Amino acid sequence: MGYHLLDPDDLDQWDDRPTDVRSLSVAAGYEYQNSKLGLRVYELAPGEQSGLAYHVHDEQVEAFYVLDGTLHVETPDDEYVVDADQALFVDPGSPQRAYNPDDADDAVRVLAIGAPSVDDAQPYEPEEA
Numbered sequence: 001m002g003y004h005l006l007d008p009d010d011l012d013q014w015d016d017r018p019t020d021v022r023s024l025s026v027a028a029g030y031e032y033q034n035s036k037l038g039l040r041v042y043e044l045a046p047g048e049q050s051g052l053a054y055h056v057h058d059e060q061v062e063a064f065y066v067l068d069g070t071l072h073v074e075t076p077d078d079e080y081v082v083d084a085d086q087a088l089f090v091d092p093g094s095p096q097r098a099y100n101p102d103d104a105d106d107a108v109r110v111l112a113i114g115a116p117s118v119d120d121a122q123p124y125e126p127e128e129a
Contacts, residue, residue: 004028008041017051019044025117038117042110044071049099050112056095058120062112063089064098069108073098076126095124 006027014023020043026032042050054074064071065087073080073088074097082088090096100108 002029014040015051019048019051021051030117032117033119035117036115038112038114040112040114041067042108042112044100044108044110046100046104046107047102049097050110052097052121054095054097054124054126055121056124057090057092057114058122059092060114060116060118060120061089061091062096062114063087065111065113067109067111069100069106070104071098071108071110072101095126 006024008022008024011022011027014021022041025037025039064082066082066084068084071082073082076095080088
């Protein structure tokens with residue numbers, strides 16, 4: 001059996017993304033690649049996006065649960081506004097870009113879940129769709 005109690009505030013910046021991101025799953029010992037689950041906490045200042053530009057995943061399901069603030073998620077057909085205590089699920093093959101708008105008053109804090117944890121993101125160019 002294994003149990004891992006973690007506080008995101010105790011973790012270092014996960015990678016070289018320009019936003020504040022802490023990987024709970026990596027800190028718990030789960031591999032970044034080919035793991036059943038990826039779990040990260042993002043804090044996005046006004047004008048920041050979750051680290052990936054507009055993209056689409058081949059097999060990964062993504063879920064964004066907003067802890068504080070309001071997250072915006074751009075898609076080819078719509079823009080979703082996800083408030084605190086709401087979740088947005090993004091199925092594989094569904095292009096999106098998660099961000100905090102430039103004119104936002106506050107940062108947004110988001111729990112991002114990816115399953116499986118695979119590096120299958122592909123850039124998406126909306127003008128080509």
